[in-house]
Amino acid sequence: MLSKNKIKHYRTFHAKKTREAEAKFIVEGTKMVEELLATPLKIDTLVATDEWLSSRHCGRLLSEVEVLSATEAEIQAISTLQNPQQVWALVEKPGNEIQFSSRGLILALDGIQDPGNMGTILRIADWFGVSQVLCSPDCVEIYNPKVVQASMGAIFRVPVLHGNLQDFFAACTHSDIFAADLQGENVYTAILPADSILVMGNEGNGLSAEIKKCIQHKLHIPTFKQGGEHSESLNVAVAAAILCSEFRRVNLVV
Amino acid sequence: MLSKNKIKHYRTFHAKKTREAEAKFIVEGTKMVEELLATPLKIDTLVATDEWLSSRHCGRLLSEVEVLSATEAEIQAISTLQNPQQVWALVEKPGNEIQFSSRGLILALDGIQDPGNMGTILRIADWFGVSQVLCSPDCVEIYNPKVVQASMGAIFRVPVLHGNLQDFFAACTHSDIFAADLQGENVYTAILPADSILVMGNEGNGLSAEIKKCIQHKLHIPTFKQGGEHSESLNVAVAAAILCSEFRRVNLVV
Numbered sequence: 252m253l254s255k256n257k258i259k260h261y262r263t264f265h266a267k268k269t270r271e272a273e274a275k276f277i278v279e280g281t282k283m284v285e286e287l288l289a290t291p292l293k294i295d296t297l298v299a300t301d302e303w304l305s306s307r308h309c310g311r312l313l314s315e316v317e318v319l320s321a322t323e324a325e326i327q328a329i330s331t332l333q334n335p336q337q338v339w340a341l342v343e344k345p346g347n348e349i350q351f352s353s354r355g356l357i358l359a360l361d362g363i364q365d366p367g368n369m370g371t372i373l374r375i376a377d378w379f380g381v382s383q384v385l386c387s388p389d390c391v392e393i394y395n396p397k398v399v400q401a402s403m404g405a406i407f408r409v410p411v412l413h414g415n416l417q418d419f420f421a422a423c424t425h426s427d428i429f430a431a432d433l434q435g436e437n438v439y440t441a442i443l444p445a446d447s448i449l450v451m452g453n454e455g456n457g458l459s460a461e462i463k464k465c466i467q468h469k470l471h472i473p474t475f476k477q478g479g480e481h482s483e484s485l486n487v488a489v490a491a492a493i494l495c496s497e498f499r500r501v502n503l504v505v
Numbered sequence: 506m507l508s509k510n511k512i513k514h515y516r517t518f519h520a521k522k523t524r525e526a527e528a529k530f531i532v533e534g535t536k537m538v539e540e541l542l543a544t545p546l547k548i549d550t551l552v553a554t555d556e557w558l559s560s561r562h563c564g565r566l567l568s569e570v571e572v573l574s575a576t577e578a579e580i581q582a583i584s585t586l587q588n589p590q591q592v593w594a595l596v597e598k599p600g601n602e603i604q605f606s607s608r609g610l611i612l613a614l615d616g617i618q619d620p621g622n623m624g625t626i627l628r629i630a631d632w633f634g635v636s637q638v639l640c641s642p643d644c645v646e647i648y649n650p651k652v653v654q655a656s657m658g659a660i661f662r663v664p665v666l667h668g669n670l671q672d673f674f675a676a677c678t679h680s681d682i683f684a685a686d687l688q689g690e691n692v693y694t695a696i697l698p699a700d701s702i703l704v705m706g707n708e709g710n711g712l713s714a715e716i717k718k719c720i721q722h723k724l725h726i727p728t729f730k731q732g733g734e735h736s737e738s739l740n741v742a743v744a745a746a747i748l749c750s751e752f753r754r755v756n757l758v759v
Contacts (some may be wrong), residue, residue, distance in 0.1 A: 303743040342622060367621065371740050371743060374740060374743075375555075375739065376738050377730065378726075378728050378729075378730070378732075379728070380729035380730040403738075403740075439757070469542060472632075472750070473753070474632050474633070474634070476631065477631050483657075485629065485632055485746070486625050486628060486657075487627065487740075488740075489625060489628075489629060489743060490748040492739070492743040492746055493750045495747055496726070496747045496751075497750075499727070499729050500693045503693070
């Protein structure tokens with residue numbers, strides 16, 4: 252059973268402030284927690300129903316973890332999700348051990364704000380083996396519960412670095428820097444080197460002025476609407492997916 | 506000013522039941538309403554702030570439309586969105602005048618449930634000039650406000666038909682029927698005819714058993730993660746985007 256105090260305490264992690272101060276974040280649901288258990292991430296607390304605890308053959312021993320049994324209603328009280336879950340975990344954020352690497356396809360995010368888009372982009376990055384994701388300081392926090400859930404576990408696998416994008420670019424002198432642009436070159440026929448940085452901008456405003464100056468090549472995803480009106484743009488995660496797909500297609504590694 | 510009764514009445518359109526009984530749906534926000542005004546769709550009621558009404562040069566005369574002035578707080582009370590909007594419209598659903606066409610790239614949706622995914626898929630269909638979108642009866646309602654908003658106006662432009670997918674397939678005998686499948690052929694090297702039906706399945710369960718039997722070709726989007734774990738799948742809208750992009754790339758119409 253969860254005490255009222257514990258419920259209150261765990262709910263504080265719904266707020267970014269607490270997640271940042273305590274360096275912990277929430278992971279929920281069987282699928283996500285099973286992915287979590289396959290990682291070396293340190294779990295602070297795991298709250299689950301008796302049914303979940305008895306039916307699981309966990310991927311690793313939970314001996315060092317505080318495991319609390321709770322009812323579904325109690326889990327609902329500490330959940331960030333609408334649908335009832337069987338399991339909830341409070342997890343320590345990984346340290347800063349990720350080394351910046353300038354090789355391969357790098358995705359740079361300039362002010363991505365929507366948690367669903369951020370999670371979906373991490374999932375795309377994971378699928379296409381993006382070597383790392385660089386986030387500008389004004390991106391949505393990747394430990395936002397909506398990002399974590401939308402990433403479908405990719406957050407545990409994709410190397411994410413935070414900082415000034417120009418500083419990263421300065422350390423990647425041999426990489427070409429690309430961005431999507433309606434006036435850009437047709438992505439289907441453009442030259443797309445294996446060592447490239449693909450920059451995706453904010454949902455409403457696109458790239459910031461400073462980042463625009465750094466772009467060396469603009470790419471356009473052709474629209475095939477014959478005549479008449481069509482959508483002005485694609486969703487940023489969808490555009491990222493198509494561009495990553497093209498970078499991978501033309502650099503097929505067997 | 507909106508009366509309490511009007512507010513109560515307009516709020517009933519948040520529910521699918523009312524939208525179906527009255528054959529009307531909600532469109533909100535400046536961008537979406539401007540797109541709406543560029544269509545021939547019949548607007549039942551337009552509710553806007555004085556500021557919005559005085560600053561707009563509407564794309565068509567609003568003489569046949571009931572236009573109501575309201576405060577931002579009143580619009581918030583009838584809104585389905587979290588952020589305050591300046592304009593809200595109640596719109597008549599288009600009739601069933603869409604003629605089924607068996608030509609070009611057709612997208613068939615088998616039980617797409619998430620409104621965000623549905624809206625994003627409509628936006629993708631619009632971008633890539635998909636000739637029509639076929640929705641199985643268990644798809645989320647396309648006039649769900651979240652679908653409308655996520656479509657970014659594509660809902661006004663993409664021909665959507667509802668019905669039994671097998672019946673549509675039976676009327677498309679010259680089209681090849683494709684679906685995404687982890688065991689499928691590499692989409693980058695597969696033959697992708699211009700007249701094709703691409704079927705996308707439910708987010709959690711994939712294709713239904715009856716539809717699976719109709720699939721003639723399975724396509725796989727290669728994952729490029731070198732070793733180790735990676736995401737099991739891509740989001741359904743992301744996968745649809747990459748597949749549509751490939752169908753268009755290999756059938757480039759100049």
